[in-house]
Structure formats: C-alpha cells, structure tokens
Amino acid sequence: MAEQHDEALLLRRIPYSESSLICHFFTKKHGKISLMARGARRLKSPFRSALSPLYDLHIHWQEGRTGMGQLRSIQRDQCLLNEADALLGLELLANIQHLFQESDEHAFQMVHEALFCISERGGKEGLCMGVWLCLKYTGCLGELFHCWHCGQETMGNMLWKADQLACLKCATTGLPVSIGLRKSMHAIFQHTHVHLNQADLKTWQAIIGLLLQEHRIKVSESFL
Numbered sequence: 001m002a003e004q005h006d007e008a009l010l011l012r013r014i015p016y017s018e019s020s021l022i023c024h025f026f027t028k029k030h031g032k033i034s035l036m037a038r039g040a041r042r043l044k045s046p047f048r049s050a051l052s053p054l055y056d057l058h059i060h061w062q063e064g065r066t067g068m069g070q071l072r073s074i075q076r077d078q079c080l081l082n083e084a085d086a087l088l089g090l091e092l093l094a095n096i097q098h099l100f101q102e103s104d105e106h107a108f109q110m111v112h113e114a115l116f117c118i119s120e121r122g123g124k125e126g127l128c129m130g131v132w133l134c135l136k137y138t139g140c141l142g143e144l145f146h147c148w149h150c151g152q153e154t155m156g157n158m159l160w161k162a163d164q165l166a167c168l169k170c171a172t173t174g175l176p177v178s179i180g181l182r183k184s185m186h187a188i189f190q191h192t193h194v195h196l197n198q199a200d201l202k203t204w205q206a207i208i209g210l211l212l213q214e215h216r217i218k219v220s221e222s223f224l
C-alpha cells in the first residue's frame, strides 16, 4: 500500500478504541482526509505532542487497503497563531470545517488565509473575516449591494433572512442590514484601517450564525 506525505492542518481528534485517535486533516495536495493514529492516546506516544491544531504539520501515512489510512509520523513546524488568538483559531476551525468538500484542493490554502485574518486583526472581527472568506469561497455568499432574490442593486437598507440578503421588496421580515454595515463589511477586506463598530460586529456575527445554521452547521458561541 502506498505511502503518502503532505503538509497538513489538524481539524479534529476523535477518540477511537482505548488508545487510538481518528484525526481529520486539511492537506495541501490531498484535500480533507481522515487517518487513524494508532496508540496516539498513550502517554508515551510521539503523536501526542505533535498532534496539535493551529500548527503547520508535515504528515506521513500509509493508505488503507479498503478503509482509513494510518498515520505513520508527524512533524510539527511553526504555530500559525499566537497564544492570545488560539481560542479564536479553534473556533474558526470548528465553524468552517464542514463547509469544504473532501476533495477540495484549495481548502488548505483558504483555511490558512482565514487564520491569517485572525492573526492580523485579532478578536471577533478577525474571526468574522476568516469565516466570511471561507463562506465566500464555498459559494455561500452573493454580492452585498444586490438583492440575492431579484438581483436589484440596493443602496438602502436590506434584510437578512436564513441564508439570504434581500431587498425590502423581496423580504418583509429579517435581520436589518444597513448600507453602512454592508459598506464596512466590504471595505474591511480592502483596507487594514477599517474597523466595525460593536453594533455592526454583533450583526455580522448574527448573520454568519444564521447562514451556518442554514447549512446545518452547529455554530460556536460567537455566532449564536
């Protein structure tokens, strides 16, 4: 059975049997993969310290004949976020990991870009930007200045309902999304000096929460 190696980012560790773990990774060339890390929960396992999320990892594995491949070795390189932002990074991974298809070759790069938003901006603003980038990449978002129902350009207030941004002709209920907020959401990706005020940031978090829930993704506290 073929041996493989790749750059990887750890997404999840799920306990398996008494001593092993099933690990989900985003990889640079192999998309999203799951591997069995035998003995990884034993105190002396070399996998224990290396299997950390938010690190650049280099993994070697053996492909399975029928089922899951087996992790053979793992090298941990640099950490992608500083300690103060680590929780936000984990929150980002928890929210976005189910957005990507298994075979998506660009997911690895996208998640790095999303984590970079956190390291550059910090706080909930960076988290929102990171999740938004992934939502955009995975085709969940339309344009901020056009109604997603009728396509009409709308420079006034709009409403967010479920996973859609709609003009006031197409929707009568929903979360109000002002033109100011939409301009800020657009500008924040273009200019590093742009920041959202607290009220706008809360609305953005709520929009992301509604959108993820429409995709049946269990959202974290920031987006509830």
Ligand SMILES: [Zn+2]
Residues within 6 Å of the ligand: 147, 148, 149, 150, 151, 152, 166, 167, 168, 169, 170
């Ligand atoms: Zn409309």
